[in-house]
Amino acid sequence: MDTYGRITGPRLATLLGSWRHGSRQGALALAGAIELQVLDGHLPVGTQLPAERELAQALGVSRTLIGAALDRLREGGLVASRRGAGSWITLPGKAGESGPIFPGESENIDLVCAAPAAIPGFVQAVDVARRGLAEQLGHPGYSERGLQVLRERLAQRYTERGLPTSPAQIMITNGAHHAFGLALRMLSDPGDRVLVDQPTYPNALEAIRGAHAIPVPVALDTEGWDFDGIEAALRQAGPRLAYLIVDFHNPTGLRMDDDGRARLAALLTRARTPVVIDETLVELDFGSEPAPKPFAAGDWSILVGSASKAYWGGLRLGWIRASEELLSRLSSARFGLDLGSPVFEQLVLAELLTDPEPLRRRREDIRRQRDALADAVRRHCPEWTFRTPEGGFWLWCKLPEPMSTRLAVAAAAHGVQLAPGSRFGANGGLERWIRLPFSRLPDVLDEAMRRIALAAESARGGEAFAPVT
Incomplete structure (x- = not known):
């Protein structure tokens, strides 16, 4: 296209x-x-x-x-x-x-949900999985850790990325968010503190609050993680758990390098703080630089992944990679929430994992969409600044003044749904920032930015800045 x-x-x-x-x-x-x-x-x-x-x-x-x-x-x-x-x-x-995908003035453009359509080849994978379903029908259909074939293929993925993993270290879940919920249930109690990035994934903050725990934020700057701040928070707040995103961070798009991962692992190990590393975006790597190895901090590292961004949000599957001892404890915690993940969807994901070509094409498409959105921001809102990410799904844009919430309200009146920066903060704030996902087609992104520029003019209540032609 x-x-x-x-x-x-x-x-x-x-x-x-x-x-x-x-x-x-x-x-x-x-x-x-x-x-x-x-x-x-x-x-x-x-x-x-x-x-x-x-x-x-x-x-x-x-x-x-x-x-x-x-x-x-x-x-x-x-x-x-x-x-x-x-x-x-x-x-x-x-x-x-x-009609043609160019949206009319009356059509709403959702830039809150950062998820693409299903990956090409999805229906073919469903057909193959349907043929393999017959073998499963003679079994009860319950599996607390997931189908062996899927766990084997996920373990192979981790091993190929530089973290030797066996199927016994993999548990299939109903998404990465479900996996994080399991870790919260097992490792924290009401009133406990959970270390998080600032900003971070809003639904993770909601899960922490839902568990009656307290998020302890450590700010990221435009260049990366504040390791001194993390060390101080570990020492002073004594969190029972940490939740961090080190690959194409949501919403900043930052990625932690190998040296940073080693330093973070040492800090967490010394503090004896378990950590959940959210790898939902790790497959959307545009490949301009060698990928860092998966994060590892001894037996208390819990890596969680998801099929939602790489393959399809409707494929409600995720996974946990952890030590066998930790997975045994997580299995016990799971019985109070659910009895396993659906078999057919696991067969579909196992089939999708066999062919790297659709995922390679997805990365190419998303990279083109990133470039299209970056160009649209520069043309329609030239006063905004951002760092171009090397993977993931979003630009984290700095606004010329604290106006993120006003902008989101004004954009809704122009038919664009935005998540204000305050949604990504543990205690609000971040009014100089807005997240723009590039999970839509390029012409939709350009139309969205045209409308957002009009909304920004009204939100600022001042003189419009002229688009670059």
């Missing part, structure tokens, strides 16, 4: 591959091939298709065949068309409601 959510003729021809264009039923075969790409996630809903002439030239067929194939797809509800707007991918029963 190009930067506006439109797939070019040559790109679509490459995706379709060999689709029997020489057969008598060429239009039917072409329609079927396009439908397969839609179902497999390669052509997301809203993707604008090339013009008939362009596609005919790319495929080496007549425009008559292209028109007949599009007619069949329109009849099936997979394609919608409008004069002057072309044709785009839709869903059955939604042809009148969908």
Whole structure:
């Protein structure tokens, strides 16, 4: 796709591959091939298709065949068309409601939820998992630590990243947030303190408060972690647990290097403080530099991961990597919450882990979206500053004045939902900062920033700053 959510003729021809264009039923075969790409996630809903002439030239067929194939797809509800707007991918029963992905003024753009659509190849993985389900149906379906095949593949991932791991050190959970909840349940009591970054993931703060524990924030600066501050907090506050994000931090996008990880591990080990390391974003590494090894601080390191950002938020699975002794304790804590994770979803994730190509393409797409958002911020809001992350899903933008909450309110009036900086602070604040996820397509991000610039003008109550042309 190009930067506006439109797939070019040559790109679509490459995706379709060999689709029997020489057969008598060429239009039917072409329609079927396009439908397969839609179902497999390669052509997301809203993707604008090339013009008939362009596609005919790319495929080496007549425009008559292209028109007949599009007619069949329109009849099936997979394609919608409008004069002057072309044709785009839709869903059955939604042809009148969908359109090209460029949003109109009346459409709302959600920049609070930082999650992409399902990864291409997801439906294929579901089909393979469905065939493997028969083997599981003769068993009760309960597994406190998860299916062996999935634990083996996750353990292999950790080993390949430089942290030798066995399947016995892996537990499957219902997401990384569920995994953190288990650790809180096991390792903290009401009134205990939990060390966190400032800023940090808002739902982690809610989980800490929900456990009647007290977050103890240590501020990050624009360059990284304050290890002296962490050491002081460990010594003075005596936290029972720490929750940290060291890979493409939410919301700053920072990544801790190997030296920093070694220093942090030494501090936590000396203080005998267990730590939950949230690795939800670790797979979204754009690869410009060698990746640091996974964090390790003895037997009290709990690494939690998730399928939500790398594969799909609807695949509600995560995992814990910890010592066998610690996993035994976590298993006991789990019985009060749930009895295991769903089997079929585990089979799907196990299949997704076998093919690195869709994840590689996802990284490329997200990197293009990052660049598109960065460019849009510079053009529409040139007074804002940010550090370009090497992975993850967001820009952490510094505003020209303390206005984050006002901006979020004003942006809502312009059809853009934003999370103000205060949501990421243990005690509010952070009014000079706003998080902008780049999990949407480039043209949507550009439209969002156009609206946000208008909202910023009203939030500041002063003179507008002119977009850069």
